[in-house]
Every structure is written in structure tokens, then in C-alpha cells.
Amino acid sequence: MCTAATYTTKDHYFGRNLDLEFSYHETVTVTPRRKVLPMRHTDALKEHYAMIGMAFVVEDYPLYYDATNEKGLSMAGLNFPGNAHYNAPADGRRNLASFELIPWILGQCATVEQARILLAEVNLTDTAFSPQLPPSPLHWLIADQNESIVFEQTENGTRIFDNPVGVMTNNPTFDYHMLHLQDYMNASARLPENRLAPGVGMEPYSRGMGGFGIPGDLSSASRFVKVAFTKMNSLSGDSEEESVSQFFKILGSVEQQKGCCRLGTDEDGNLLCEYTIYSSCCNMDRGIYYYTTYENSGISCVDMNREDLDGDRLAVYELQKEPRICRQN
Numbered sequence: 541m542c543t544a545a546t547y548t549t550k551d552h553y554f555g556r557n558l559d560l561e562f563s564y565h566e567t568v569t570v571t572p573r574r575k576v577l578p579m580r581h582t583d584a585l586k587e588h589y590a591m592i593g594m595a596f597v598v599e600d601y602p603l604y605y606d607a608t609n610e611k612g613l614s615m616a617g618l619n620f621p622g623n624a625h626y627n628a629p630a631d632g633r634r635n636l637a638s639f640e641l642i643p644w645i646l647g648q649c650a651t652v653e654q655a656r657i658l659l660a661e662v663n664l665t666d667t668a669f670s671p672q673l674p675p676s677p678l679h680w681l682i683a684d685q686n687e688s689i690v691f692e693q694t695e696n697g698t699r700i701f702d703n704p705v706g707v708m709t710n711n712p713t714f715d716y717h718m719l720h721l722q723d724y725m726n727a728s729a730r731l732p733e734n735r736l737a738p739g740v741g742m743e744p745y746s747r748g749m750g751g752f753g754i755p756g757d758l759s760s761a762s763r764f765v766k767v768a769f770t771k772m773n774s775l776s777g778d779s780e781e782e783s784v785s786q787f788f789k790i791l792g793s794v795e796q797q798k799g800c801c802r803l804g805t806d807e808d809g810n811l812l813c814e815y816t817i818y819s820s821c822c823n824m825d826r827g828i829y830y831y832t833t834y835e836n837s838g839i840s841c842v843d844m845n846r847e848d849l850d851g852d853r854l855a856v857y858e859l860q861k862e863p864r865i866c867r868q869n
């Protein structure tokens with residue numbers, strides 16, 4: 541499972557939890573403007589917006605999981621198994637392999653409005669990056685500083701949804717999540733009032749009872765509700781430190797601890813558990829990508845503007861996974 545979110549204080553933030561039972565060799569990767577991005581079915585992007593994000597770099601190609609470009613436009617791919625449907629290349633459409641969608645959109649669009657226009661012509665193909673890396677079934681949260689949308693391609697074709705809550709999880713489709721959210725619209729961050737039995741002396745016996753009913757399990761539909769509640773009620777100072785810290789708290793409300801989502805065993809009998817491999821928070825206005833890993837909850841960051849953004853080579857930063865504990869005596 542995965543969860544992605546946006547958050548606004550003085551600046552704008554975009555990030556995600558990446559939940560999986562194993563890790564590829566992902567790295568924080570900056571793609572500068574002149575790094576040629578070949579496309580399987582359409583023209584290569586030779587000059588494009590620079591971008592920063594988490595990617596598995598294979599054969600010098602950035603396979604982005606999530607990224608933000610120099611204008612602030614941001615995207616995250618989230619698992620959508622059983623629903624994502626990729627086609628053969630089709631005449632008259634913009635045929636893109638699913639792994640090309642993030643660099644293709646972020647390379648060319650400054651805003652969601654511009655992305656909507658390009659997305660309208662897209663046909664995601666079932667093209668594999670390589671035999672070892674077949675297409676992943678995904679849907680995408682796309683956001684700029686002003687709005688969020690979700691892009692899905694199912695058997696019924698492509699759909700672009702307005703996303704007024706600015707959060708996203710996994711299955712099922714986005715319209716289900718928004719309908720399901722309505723079940724919880726009575727939940728509140730305030731203390732509840734007794735509307736059940738007027739005149740009967742009932743007082744809340746615990747703080748937090750206004751949110752009674754908000755689910756706490758790790759299913760995709762439940763995480764959508766939980767992270768929407770947390771994000772929409774979130775308050776923080778607007779300094780960079782307070783904003784980034786609050787963003788990680790929002791993602792923390794739906795993080796996955798090892799052992800709580802068990803998937804069976806591998807062929808050697810080892811227990812497989814899904815857990816939050818990393819959490820990210822990118823300042824969309826300043827191109828600074830902050831992250832934590834499961835092992836190291838201290839925040840690390842890479843600033844895209846410290847790289848040569850006019851260059852033609854990827855800048856790749858290994859994740860800082862060593863736990864850091866501040867000893868005080």
C-alpha cells in the first residue's frame with residue numbers, strides 16, 4: 541500500500557509513504573534539463589524541466605516512483621492492482637509506457653492545467669522496461685501549488701478526477717474513495733456534542749472522541765479516510781522545519797509498521813511483511829526533497845537547486861538508512 545498527500549503552509553509540500561515488502565535500489569535522483577529522456581513510442585525529451593524525486597535508476601534511466609519538477613508540479617505512482625489496464629499502442633494517441641508517464645508529464649508541464657491537456661491524449665501501453673521489470677499497475681496523484689488530480693487508466697479508458705482533498709491511496713478507483721469518505725463526514729477534530737439522546741447527561745469521557753469511527757486499519761480505503769482527516773485538520777507553524785515536520789506527522793498517521801501487514805511467506809519460508817520503506821516530503825516551491833526511511837527516522841534532504849540543472853547527467857543520492865540517535869550523555 542502507499543499513501544500520497546499534499547500540504548500547504550507558507551510553501552507547498554507533496555510527498556508519499558512507499559509501502560512494500562521489499563525494496564528496489566531506489567535513490568533520490570535529480571534529472572537536469574538536458575538529460576535526454578528516450579521514449580519507447582514517441583519522441584525523446586531532449587530538453588525539459590528539471591525534476592527531483594525517488595527513482596530506481598536502471599541503464600541510466602530514472603524510473604521515478606514520485607517526483608517534483610522545477611515549477612513545482614508533482615506526481616506519485618501508487619499501486620492499483622487489478623484495476624490498472626494498459627493497452628497495445630494505438631494510432632492517433634500519445635502512446636507512453638507506464639514508467640514514462642512521470643518524466644513525460646513533469647518534463648513538459650508547469651501546472652496541473654497543462655498536465656490535463658497532455659493527459660487527455662495519453663494511451664498507457666503495456667510496454668515493459670525490461671523482461672525483469674514488467675509494467676507496474678499504478679494510478680497517479682498529480683498536484684501543483686493550487687490543485688490536485690488523479691489519473692487512472694482502467695478497462696474503461698482513462699479518467700482524470702479533480703481531487704479536492706489532495707490525498708491518494710491504492711485500490712479501488714478514486715471515485716470510490718470520495719464516496720466512502722462521505723461515510724465519515726460527521727467525524728470531527730472537536731469534542732462531540734450529545735445529539736444521540738438529547739436531555740440525557742452525556743459528556744465525552746476522553747479527548748479525541750470527535751473523531752470516533754475514523755478507521756485505523758491499513759487497508760487502502762481506510763488509509764484514505766485517516767490521512768484525509770489528519771491532513772484536512774492539520775495545523776502547524778509555517779516555517780520550513782515546522783511544515784516538513786508536520787507533513788511527516790500526516791504521513792505517520794498511515795505508516796505501516798513491520799509485522800502489522802503480513803503477506804505470507806517466500807519460497808524459503810521467510811515471513812513477508814509490507815512496511816513503510818520510505819516517506820518523502822518535497823517542498824514544491826524550492827525543489828528540496830526530504831525523506832525518512834524505515835530504519836532512519838531522522839530527516840535527510842537533497843536540494844535540486846544545488847545541482848547543475850542545465851546539465852545532462854543524473855545526480856543520484858543513496859538513501860541514508862543508518863539509524864541516527866542523538867546521545868545526550
Ligand SMILES: C[C@H](CCC(=O)NCCS(=O)(=O)O)[C@H]1CC[C@H]2[C@@H]3[C@H](O)C[C@@H]4C[C@H](O)CC[C@]4(C)[C@H]3C[C@H](O)[C@]12C
Nearest residue numbers: 541542559596603604605617618619639673674675676
Ligand atoms: C510498489 C510501488 C507502489 C507502492 C504501493 O502502492 N504498494 C502497495 C502494494 S499492494 O497494493 O499492497 O500490493 C510502486 C510505485 C512506483 C513503482 C516503480 C516505478 O513505476 C518504476 C518502475 C517501473 C517498472 O515498470 C517496474 C519497476 C518500477 C521500479 C516500479 C516498481 C513498483 O511497482 C513501484 C515501486
